[in-house]
Amino acid sequence: QVQLVQSGAEVKKPGASVRVSCKASGYTFTSHHINWVRQAPGQGLEWVGWVNPQNGDRGYAQKFQDRVTMTWNTAMSTAYMELSGLRSEDTAVYFCGRANWGIDYWGQGTLVTVSS
């Protein structure tokens, strides 16, 4: 069965960087884009960006353009999202999700807490 398993919770200081991983199984990793979505505490869903593991295409939301990098490792069927220059407003649960007429499978979420 399709599964996306994310790395564990992180606590970072302002200005630091964080990398979240998303390991996929149960399907051909390169056949679907991976989206990243975040959710601040008590708030709604916010799209961060996407990556196409088949051809390397990627796109980021404008507000993250200069701080986010999305990569992947095909051999490990794993996608990564790195966010730099962290600030308190980046405290959120970060989800990865498989794109297929919407996001049909989601990771369990990774809580990133930014605090001094």
Added chain:
Amino acid sequence: DIQMTQSPSSLSASVGDTVTITCRASQSISTYLIWYQQKPGKAPNLLIYAATSLQIGVPSRFSGSGFGTDFTLTITNLQPEDFAIYYCQQAYRTPLTFGGGTKVEIK
């Protein structure tokens, strides 16, 4: 960016009721509209894609309609497990954008 506006932001309903949630896009998105359900502490769950298509495994009491800018999610015969937050999302162009959510609470 395409703005997605959901209404209401919350509603109270009883088991067995029919509830309707609306989502309006700031420009036409054809049928590139997705509905998700999210329960506390969990990832969202895809309910409806392409505005009207029911995702495999989702109960038939969920249905979607609409085209262009105005869309509706309807839940008939509301069940206890349906109390959750519902989000719409446009998949017409990036950046993907979500509605603000509708919380369905028990009356």
